[in-house]
Amino acid sequence: MNWTAIVGVLVAVLALGLLSVSLLRARREAGRFRLLDEIARVSDSAEDLPSTLDAICDLLVPAVADFCMIDVIADGRVERAAARASERAGPDVQLGLASREPSVPAKMVSGGEEASLEPRFIERTGEADLRELAHDADDLVFLRSLKMRSSITAALRARGRVIGTVTIGTAWSRRRYRRHDARFARVLSGRLALALDNAGLFSDLERVQRERAEIAATLQRGLLPPPLPEIPGWDAAAMYRPAGAENEVGGDFYDAFPIAGGWMLVIGDVTGRGAEAAAVTAQARYTLRTAAWLSGDPLVALATLNSALLARADAALCTVVALALSADAREPVRLVVAGHLPPLLVDGDTVTEIAEAGPVLGAFSNASWNLEQARILPGQQLVAVTDGITEAGGVVERFGEERLRAELAGSASPAISVSKLEGALDLFTAGALEDDAAVLAVAPAPAPV
CATH class of the missing domain: 3.30.450.40 (GAF domain)
Structure with a gap:
């Protein structure tokens, strides 16, 4: 009996078995x-x-x-x-x-x-x-x-x-x-x-984002401009359209409040979005209200807000148009523009700017603004908008100031002006605004019949 051959066969079988086991383990591990x-x-x-x-x-x-x-x-x-x-x-x-x-x-x-x-x-x-x-x-x-x-x-x-x-x-x-x-x-x-x-x-x-969205929505509702009050001797209308997600609160605002001898109407825009912009918006509105109520002077109100913004730890800029209306609509409107689109005087088919813009608020400590006056006759109106209107994007171009003036031409009242602008903006952007948009229009009230 050839034991050497037998041992060789057994070793080969054992090696083959070990190889098979190794291959199975390798496949299992892979x-x-x-x-x-x-x-x-x-x-x-x-x-x-x-x-x-x-x-x-x-x-x-x-x-x-x-x-x-x-x-x-x-x-x-x-x-x-x-x-x-x-x-x-x-x-x-x-x-x-x-x-x-x-x-x-x-x-x-x-x-x-x-x-x-x-x-x-x-x-x-x-x-x-x-x-x-x-x-x-x-x-x-x-x-x-x-x-x-x-x-x-x-x-x-x-x-x-x-x-x-x-x-x-x-x-x-x-x-x-x-x-x-x-x-x-x-x-x-x-x-x-x-x-x-x-x-x-x-x-x-996701939970945090939902909670933030809920907080922002509550904040958004709190910052929504209130309906304009009845202003004796004046006819006013306004619109505010927010843009973006609920947790991207914007900075456009308008407000109307009584001051000594009449009313003050303001419209403005704060740079940025989100919670920081919301905080600045709230600060701007209530600083303007307080300063105007104490002084009755739009220049003092803007200067006070400028100082408040400069005192913030973070950079905060704000543009504002402030209109001081007399209780007697025959008196001129006192107005100040800080870094904002100047208000437009609509007189039938003629639409013209009636003021020059001064420095934006929150940028310069030594800034100054001009107090201007404009007599608004019956049949005329003042319209101020934020740049969310003029900068609104369409298919190939921006809404622009030329289109803005064309839409306002021939408007007979503040309500019609606001309605026309809102409809034109919605049509132009297909309802998809890139930025918040606000409009404020005011005119002497029609004489009672």
């Missing part, structure tokens, strides 16, 4: 790396936390499990977030897994200890294991119906705390988990924890 990459991909592309967890469960079943559950832990409470069972199990099984109270080890719920990160590994599920997992007799019946062969529950730990668990199990495929599967579950749990934490951060961000 598949697991692909699975981890897929989990990262779906975590990045999912829109919210529920869809992220559902997508992860779809990857785990049937690739490495016949069923899986993902539970989240918060404030010592465990809630089932997702569950999946293979098609061979039937819909009732998946529904039962999804509605079942989680059986998470207490050490994982409490967290804190390194031991809590060790997976719960049941290699061969027996009756004693099922009784330990079951919450009551009905739950035990359900667990028996699964015909579970193996299961692994691993903690999901992110940023130093346990945020959930993942449970994978085998049953209908006749697979069974080994020690190397438990080690992989530890790696898998790390990737899932990262995905869950990222999705949770996005969920938190």
Whole structure:
């Protein structure tokens, strides 16, 4: 007998067997790396936390499990977030897994200890294991119906705390988990924890954004110009159209309030958007109101606001047109323009500027403005707009001052002027404003018939 040949054959068979085992392990490891990459991909592309967890469960079943559950832990409470069972199990099984109270080890719920990160590994599920997992007799019946062969529950730990668990199990495929599967579950749990934490951060961000939008909407409503009051001897109309998202509060405003001997009307625009612009808008409105009420002088009101803006820690600029109306509409209107589009005098088909703009507010400490006067005759009106009107974008060009004058020409009253401008602006922009827009128009009231 040639023992050398026999030994050579045995060595060759053994080597072939070892090679086959190595190839199987290599394929298994490659598949697991692909699975981890897929989990990262779906975590990045999912829109919210529920869809992220559902997508992860779809990857785990049937690739490495016949069923899986993902539970989240918060404030010592465990809630089932997702569950999946293979098609061979039937819909009732998946529904039962999804509605079942989680059986998470207490050490994982409490967290804190390194031991809590060790997976719960049941290699061969027996009756004693099922009784330990079951919450009551009905739950035990359900667990028996699964015909579970193996299961692994691993903690999901992110940023130093346990945020959930993942449970994978085998049953209908006749697979069974080994020690190397438990080690992989530890790696898998790390990737899932990262995905869950990222999705949770996005969920938190969405919640914060919703809260900010609600706050901004409340702030927006608080900053909306109030309806113009009845002004004895005068006819006035106004419009305000906000643009952008609710959490992008704009800076256009108008206001009307009584002063000594008459009324003051203002229209203005604050640079920027959002909460900072809203704060400056509120400051501008109430500074102008207070200073005008105390002095009755539009120059004093603008100078006071200029000082207030310069005193801010952040840069804040504001443009304003201030009109001081006498109780007697036959008296001239006193007006001051600070960095704003000058008001227009509409007299039938003729539309002309009646003032020059001085420096913008909040830019220069030594700025000064001219107090001008304009007598508004019956049939005439003053119209002031913010640059949200003239700078509004259409298909190929801006609304512009020429179109503004054309729309105002022939307007018989402030109400008609405002209505025409609003309609023209809506048509020109197809309802999509790039910036807030405001209009303020005033004229001597018609004589009673």
